[in-house]
Amino acid sequence: MRIGMLTVASVMLVAGCAQGPAVSTAPVALAQAAPQSEDARIADLLARMSLERKVAQLIQPQINSFTAADMERYRFGSYLNGGNGGPYGDEFAPASQWLKLADEMWEASTEPLPNGEPAIPAIWGTDAVHGHTNVIGATIFPHNVGLGATRDAGLVRRIGAATALEMRATGIEWDFSPTIAVARDRRWGRSYESYSQDPDIVAPLGAALIEGLQGKVGTPEHLSGDRVIATAKHFFADGGTTQGVDQGDVSGDIAELKAIHAKPYPAAIAAGVESIMASFNSVNGVKMHGNRDLLTGVLRDEFGFKGMVVGDWNAHGQIPGCKVDDCTQSLLAGLDMYMVPDDWRALHANLMRDVQNGTIPMARLDEAVARVLRMKLRLGLLEPTAVKPSLRPNGGNFALLGAAQHRAVAREAVAKSQVLLKNDGVLPLAAGAKILVTGRGADSVAQASGGWTLTWQGGLELTNEKYFPGATSIWTGLKQAAEAAGGSATLSVDGSYAAKPDVAVVVFGEEPYAEFEGDRKNAVFTDEEGLNLLRKFKAAGVRTVAVFLSGRPLWMNREINAADAFVAAWLPGSEGAGVADVLYGKRPATGRLSFSWPAHCDGKPVNGPEGALFNLGYGLSLGERSTVGKLDETCAYLNAGPAADWFVDGKLAPGTMITGDGAPLPGLRGQAGGIAARGVDRKRQEDAREITFAPGATLSFAHRQSGSGAFRISYFLPDQPQAPVKLTLGKNNVDITRQLALSAGKGWREMIITDACAPGLGQSLAITSSGPLKLQIAAVSRQAMPAGADCSF
Numbered sequence: 001m002r003i004g005m006l007t008v009a010s011v012m013l014v015a016g017c018a019q020g021p022a023v024s025t026a027p028v029a030l031a032q033a034a035p036q037s038e039d040a041r042i043a044d045l046l047a048r049m050s051l052e053r054k055v056a057q058l059i060q061p062q063i064n065s066f067t068a069a070d071m072e073r074y075r076f077g078s079y080l081n082g083g084n085g086g087p088y089g090d091e092f093a094p095a096s097q098w099l100k101l102a103d104e105m106w107e108a109s110t111e112p113l114p115n116g117e118p119a120i121p122a123i124w125g126t127d128a129v130h131g132h133t134n135v136i137g138a139t140i141f142p143h144n145v146g147l148g149a150t151r152d153a154g155l156v157r158r159i160g161a162a163t164a165l166e167m168r169a170t171g172i173e174w175d176f177s178p179t180i181a182v183a184r185d186r187r188w189g190r191s192y193e194s195y196s197q198d199p200d201i202v203a204p205l206g207a208a209l210i211e212g213l214q215g216k217v218g219t220p221e222h223l224s225g226d227r228v229i230a231t232a233k234h235f236f237a238d239g240g241t242t243q244g245v246d247q248g249d250v251s252g253d254i255a256e257l258k259a260i261h262a263k264p265y266p267a268a269i270a271a272g273v274e275s276i277m278a279s280f281n282s283v284n285g286v287k288m289h290g291n292r293d294l295l296t297g298v299l300r301d302e303f304g305f306k307g308m309v310v311g312d313w314n315a316h317g318q319i320p321g322c323k324v325d326d327c328t329q330s331l332l333a334g335l336d337m338y339m340v341p342d343d344w345r346a347l348h349a350n351l352m353r354d355v356q357n358g359t360i361p362m363a364r365l366d367e368a369v370a371r372v373l374r375m376k377l378r379l380g381l382l383e384p385t386a387v388k389p390s391l392r393p394n395g396g397n398f399a400l401l402g403a404a405q406h407r408a409v410a411r412e413a414v415a416k417s418q419v420l421l422k423n424d425g426v427l428p429l430a431a432g433a434k435i436l437v438t439g440r441g442a443d444s445v446a447q448a449s450g451g452w453t454l455t456w457q458g459g460l461e462l463t464n465e466k467y468f469p470g471a472t473s474i475w476t477g478l479k480q481a482a483e484a485a486g487g488s489a490t491l492s493v494d495g496s497y498a499a500k501p502d503v504a505v506v507v508f509g510e511e512p513y514a515e516f517e518g519d520r521k522n523a524v525f526t527d528e529e530g531l532n533l534l535r536k537f538k539a540a541g542v543r544t545v546a547v548f549l550s551g552r553p554l555w556m557n558r559e560i561n562a563a564d565a566f567v568a569a570w571l572p573g574s575e576g577a578g579v580a581d582v583l584y585g586k587r588p589a590t591g592r593l594s595f596s597w598p599a600h601c602d603g604k605p606v607n608g609p610e611g612a613l614f615n616l617g618y619g620l621s622l623g624e625r626s627t628v629g630k631l632d633e634t635c636a637y638l639n640a641g642p643a644a645d646w647f648v649d650g651k652l653a654p655g656t657m658i659t660g661d662g663a664p665l666p667g668l669r670g671q672a673g674g675i676a677a678r679g680v681d682r683k684r685q686e687d688a689r690e691i692t693f694a695p696g697a698t699l700s701f702a703h704r705q706s707g708s709g710a711f712r713i714s715y716f717l718p719d720q721p722q723a724p725v726k727l728t729l730g731k732n733n734v735d736i737t738r739q740l741a742l743s744a745g746k747g748w749r750e751m752i753i754t755d756a757c758a759p760g761l762g763q764s765l766a767i768t769s770s771g772p773l774k775l776q777i778a779a780v781s782r783q784a785m786p787a788g789a790d791c792s793f
């Protein structure tokens, strides 16, 4: 009866909306006379939704794979911009274009529907993981690895609030942040997204970011127009994979794993986090996206999470038996929304099929849809008064992007995150000193910002002037501070100089990377730019300060020996002046390690005093002098032997023989046995070969000269293997099906086969697939690796 009346009322509202231009941007989702509970409002909506549009609420495509017309036709619950996606195909689009797209999608998703069906606005999700950094001009805050060193929850809360405002200016309402991973292995490429190796440091900082983004529960600010939805990610144990391999497996006693990796989640839930993202990794062999025990048993039943669980980028496709466009298992395991960048159309159809044939119980579908609706309801999107993004309080206020007060917060965060590891007294820099600032990182905001900055991977090609308007590089900050103190500063990226300086500040470090692209085999930093500069100045009798930009602690014994002072600066972002604030003593050096710093280069996990050069909590004050002493500079991993090429850039190297099922396949061209090969482009035209295996076919490589050393294969596997795949090396057969399943669809990767998994290695390499398989190969080589080096994929 009551529902019936509401339906009539909303039909009337639909009709009214369709005519009146003043309200044409308002959603017509709800109409009610008296205040109703969330549950009642959601039940009313569900009762009026068609099956097709319920399923659509669970679908989140990426902005470059659908149009406004698709949105109007399907009514997706949400959409995202991937790290490499921007509005209208331009990842560097100005803020106005982001807002324009947000408006368009609002309008398309709220076009009135017939028969009183509610039109539910779609919500836009983005990775504002260190500020709203997909958009040019936004404030770029330090990555979490730096914020962990501040231990300052109040500061992190202010960062969240500033990020939310910058997002709102562009019309985006949902942030895939914070990452509350507890990174336990620094070989993991996402270590910098983690606040700490210690869950007790991660938990309060994650909760603080959530409160900043969403507002504090119970205050008027909570989920107001100044705030956005936060996402705690990635549930769970993303920071605990074996050897730090991104998206890999986490194994061990579940209670012990939870005590470390799940510990920040109750704090996030208590802070009111509205969404949680499921993780790519598996736990004891079971992929999280299909892991009912953990996704439902632990997260819902044990932790009491009531919000919405969103998937990660096609991660459901990694469940055995699933494809990216067909994976009911995830929904049944407890996922509420699929992040399905491109294959949304077929996924929608396949989910519909499984609801219709009863594989998906209606109650489970309704539960998931209700969670999506509740999140939108709480953010005010379903109110009759809701308007399109540009008409909201902060919509289009582009002055918020990189606003002075936000930059001030970022600068404070940079200063508070600097960790001083060594100082023989050169710091603080003397007021009148003549300093030379050197190293590629000195004047590169891109390098100081790392991954997830304008593009997915970030990159040194992003120049300051064009891509980072309003930012201050570390060099600029140092120059201002030097001059203000009555001294002088010169920039010389390559370290050349005419007049001998008093001090050289060498800014160097890791180049930007994101996700698995940042996975490493050990803790060695092979780029010797900084090391050479430090040694050169030391030899010339110039005192040196090393400023190390990195997403993680690495083995720095050589650099620390060569420097008079060594500062871990992490990935500070757009407000490089925060570095000078500490080096010149304008602010105290209060940063303390939130990760142990390794004494050895092997990269084995160091999460306590054992194996640490500096333990968690270490960090000098400016007045303290350190006596680190001379550190051991030996490292076996620095000495990989020269490579012998068998196949380079899609072409045969002299002496290599290739066969398909035993028949010659010269140049890996044409067909032999069950193997067919054709040219494909990796970076340039035809610099790789695509090999199609018929079931049971074998592709073999051999070389005229007997060789030795590990095999390195650069490959790309577009799709999951359908049946077992094995490598044969000499007498060894290695089943690589699982490893291939993990790397499928992830772009170009390198497989390194050492005698750790194939004792003796042998003289030839063969790949046999028992099912149909497509595999692209760009290069095969052999190279001696340090003793004990693991196989990797």
Ligand code: BGC
Residues within 6 Å of the ligand: 080, 081, 082, 083, 127, 176, 233, 312, 313, 515
């Ligand atoms: C990452 C997530 C991110 C998502 C959307 C995934 O590859 O793992 O952290 O939120 O992409 O860009």
Ligand code: BGC
Residues within 6 Å of the ligand: 081, 082, 083, 084, 085, 313, 456, 746
């Ligand atoms: C997207 C990222 C995503 C990644 C996952 C990239 O192409 O831009 O957002 O996280 O793929 O593999």
